[in-house]
Amino acid sequence: MSSLPALLDTVLGVVLVVLGLSAALVAVRLLRGPSGLDRLVALDVLVAEFLVGLVVYIALTGDSSLVPVVVAISLVGFLGSTTVARFVRRGTGR
Amino acid sequence: MNEPGTDAQGPAPPDTAGLLRRAVPVVWLVLVWVLLWGTFSWANVLGGLVVALVVLTLFPLPPAPGRGWVRPLAALRLVARFAADLAVSSVQVAVQSLQAVRPGPEIRSSVIAVRLASSSEFVMAMIVEMLSLVPGSVVIEARPEQRTIYAHVLDADDDAAVAAFRARVARLEADLVAALGRPTAPHTEETV
Amino acid sequence: MSALRAAPPPDPDGTLGVVLDAVGTVSIVLGAVLTLVASVGLLSLPDVLSRMHAATKPQVLGLLLVVIGGALHLRTSVDVWMLVLVGAFQLVTAPVTAHVVGRLAHRGDGVRSDLLHVDELVDSADETDPGPDSPETDEDGDDGAEGRGDRAGAGSAHRPQRAAGRSRDGRNGSSPGGSLDSGE
Numbered sequence: 001m002s003s004l005p006a007l008l009d010t011v012l013g014v015v016l017v018v019l020g021l022s023a024a025l026v027a028v029r030l031l032r033g034p035s036g037l038d039r040l041v042a043l044d045v046l047v048a049e050f051l052v053g054l055v056v057y058i059a060l061t062g063d064s065s066l067v068p069v070v071v072a073i074s075l076v077g078f079l080g081s082t083t084v085a086r087f088v089r090r091g092t093g094r
Numbered sequence: 095m096n097e098p099g100t101d102a103q104g105p106a107p108p109d110t111a112g113l114l115r116r117a118v119p120v121v122w123l124v125l126v127w128v129l130l131w132g133t134f135s136w137a138n139v140l141g142g143l144v145v146a147l148v149v150l151t152l153f154p155l156p157p158a159p160g161r162g163w164v165r166p167l168a169a170l171r172l173v174a175r176f177a178a179d180l181a182v183s184s185v186q187v188a189v190q191s192l193q194a195v196r197p198g199p200e201i202r203s204s205v206i207a208v209r210l211a212s213s214s215e216f217v218m219a220m221i222v223e224m225l226s227l228v229p230g231s232v233v234i235e236a237r238p239e240q241r242t243i244y245a246h247v248l249d250a251d252d253d254a255a256v257a258a259f260r261a262r263v264a265r266l267e268a269d270l271v272a273a274l275g276r277p278t279a280p281h282t283e284e285t286v
Numbered sequence: 287m288s289a290l291r292a293a294p295p296p297d298p299d300g301t302l303g304v305v306l307d308a309v310g311t312v313s314i315v316l317g318a319v320l321t322l323v324a325s326v327g328l329l330s331l332p333d334v335l336s337r338m339h340a341a342t343k344p345q346v347l348g349l350l351l352v353v354i355g356g357a358l359h360l361r362t363s364v365d366v367w368m369l370v371l372v373g374a375f376q377l378v379t380a381p382v383t384a385h386v387v388g389r390l391a392h393r394g395d396g397v398r399s400d401l402l403h404v405d406e407l408v409d410s411a412d413e414t415d416p417g418p419d420s421p422e423t424d425e426d427g428d429d430g431a432e433g434r435g436d437r438a439g440a441g442s443a444h445r446p447q448r449a450a451g452r453s454r455d456g457r458n459g460s461s462p463g464g465s466l467d468s469g470e
Contacts, residue, residue, distance in 0.1 A: 005304060005307065008308060011311050012311060012314065015314055015318040018318050018319070018322050019318055021322065021325075022322040022325035025322075025326060026328055029337075035334065035394070037334045037387055038337065040387060041328070041337055042328060044345065044387075045341045045344055045345070048376075049321055049325075051349060051372070052344065052349055055349075055369070056318070058359075059311075059314060059359035059360065062359065064360055067360075067368045070368070070369070070372050071372055074376055074379075075375060078382070085383070126371065130371065132365055180346065181347065187343060188320065188327070190327070191324065191327025191331060194327065194330035194331050195330045200332045201336060203335065203336060204404045204405070204406075205402060205406055205407045222381065222385065223378075226380070226384045227377060227381055229342040229343050229346070231339075232384050232388045234335070234385065234388035244406065246388060246392070248336055251403050
């Protein structure tokens with residue numbers, strides 16, 4: 001029973017690795033995406049995964065000073081996505 | 095602050111109810127402000143009040159969605175069904191994503207028009223919001239004049255799936271209207 | 287259970303803390319698995335709109351699960367409320383992005399029409415805000431929408447006029463993104 005917290009920490013570490021792997025997959029779509037909208041969707045997912053990674057890191061370390069960063073990114077990411085959507089359509093619509 | 099609410103309806107609304115309804119967004123904004131600071135103190139509440147009033151004066155909200163208050167039981171049922179929908183659809187889309195890795199016929203979808211029974215723009219906005227939150231359906235066009243929304247539904251490959259989606263939207267709308275405490279058939283021209 | 291209560295671990299959180307940590311970790315793992323599958327779907331699904339369905343998962347349920355897990359880990363801190371706010375913000379903002387992107391994708395060629403079973407948006411003309419890529423048709427798009435499931439017919443006499451007035455506004459005014467790529 002005493003090893004359970006250590007086990008949980010290990011699991012969280014594995015989760016971080018999994019998140020890095022999925023971010024790499026998203027980056028493939030980001031680089032390859034045929035249209036600008038593909039890249040935009042990929043970027044959106046990348047922001048979401050970054051948020052997830054930050055929360056996991058917070059849970060792992062118990063360091064709650066990063067929480068305001070999470071709040072800020074969740075808002076700025078939304079603004080960025082919707083703004084970029086407009087410009088994507090204007091520029092490289094294909 | 096008072097202009098956008100008062101000129102929305104012809105006759106002057108009863109004062110207490112109108113004031114209460116206009117106070118709802120202020121309360122929400124103050125709540126968000128206090129949550130952002132993390133601690134409850136009177137300085138935070140007062141600061142939040144100032145910020146909320148300034149924001150609502152500079153960016154006035156459209157008139158309140160309707161009379162009456164949220165019915166707690168119906169709202170709980172709505173939230174529970176939405177959560178179940180979210181979980182089920184997430185698993186479905188996950189399975190479909192994994193199946194798409196294997197070579198084979200690519201997944202087919204549909205763009206489905208659904209005509210809503212309610213004329214309220216608020217109900218429409220909530221339906222669009224909830225449909226877009228659930229994986230597997232994204233509302234790509236909404237036309238309040240025709241009460242019609244157009245949704246892209248993943249894996250809606252035959253007419254049965256299209257009919258099922260329409261039934262899902264109708265059930266969602268009925269739940270939503272029940273939660274908002276309004277009759278299903280709109281009998282007043284309060285919106286649009 | 288009695289064995290757990292009889293021998294509390296030495297850490298200050300106690301058994302309850304460990305249990306909460308475990309539940310939070312399970313929640314985080316579920317969210318991470320959803321995120322990974324969504325990334326796979328982003329690569330494997332055929333067109334922009336289909337990929338957006340995969341993208342909805344990490345943004346909504348994945349992030350919610352992870353935020354719940356993080357809040358369970360941080361349970362004593364005041365910052366838990368901020369994590370709740372993150373979840374709420376995401377619930378409010380994710381549909382907006384999805385709608386904007388989906389709308390643009392359908393107007394451009396982000397949708398492979400050979401993969402659509404039915405496309406009822408093409409059947410009815412876009413009259414309120416004509417897109418750049420869909421040529422404007424003069425026939426009233428109301429007909430297509432009126433035909434099916436007219437459950438509430440009250441007030442339909444006023445609607446065409448209102449729609450016409452709105453469409454004139456849309457054509458004269460600057461419809462977003464509409465004017466610039468007309469040369470494509």
